[in-house]
Amino acid sequence: MRALIIDDSKTMRVILRRILTDLGFEVAEAGDGQQALTVMETGPLPELCLIDWNMPVMDGYTFVTRVRDVPEWRDVTLMMVTTESSHGNIVRALAAGAHEYVIKPFTPDAIQEKLELLGLVKDGAAA
Amino acid sequence: MSELVTPTAEDLQALVEQVWTSYVDPEPLLPAAPLADPGCWSAVTTVTGAWRGMVTVELPERAAHAVATRMLEVAEASREEMADAVGELVNMVGGNVKSLMPEPSQLSLPMVASGSITLPSGAQEACRADLAWQGMPITVRVHLLENDAEGAA
């Protein structure tokens, strides 16, 4: 299963990559929403995107709205992983089409639990 | 209108510890005596909107390097990696401070530099956490901004 990690912090991408790789995901990375759209358009389509909110060029919320505009991408699971924890913005991201929301700082278990809820991880490995 | 609401020092310390134990070191940070010159690396993020403030992290270069190697799980970290790791720390603390304050507001991208921070005139320290990690000082501060004060210099 393929995952795309979208975060402007390399440190955070490394931390998330470690968690997803341990779960058996094949991982690609992007440093902002625009780069991520390019990866989606040109590479093999990921089944899962982990999306930061605050990024230069294109933020994670805009990325979610752009992905949801493309019918062929409707099966891609979108999970916000962000320090943006205001109630209003969580509601806005979910309404725009994000499936799950994880607030930084998170534990590897919290990520795994959410992916299990989404049916992307079963018995500790990518389904 | 900006409201003069501030997080408490206890709130701030709890947030910093949560971030720290998640990514840097499971051993807790210890309270320390404040230093006149806490360090030579500084990171800042700014909140604007219904609440206006800045969150800063200051630490010695040696600590910035150790933070980056811990977070990235590498033996050596470049200056770019140090800036990225410390920037993500202030981003996480800043985002969680913002969530305790009146909404709606926006968090800026983090800025990191070696050197001390020049705060905008009118910035007023609201609370601080003076901590020590492996004998190195880590200072985290929250500053209130006046309505006409903009960004970090």
Ligand SMILES: [Mg+2]
């Ligand atoms: Mg970010």
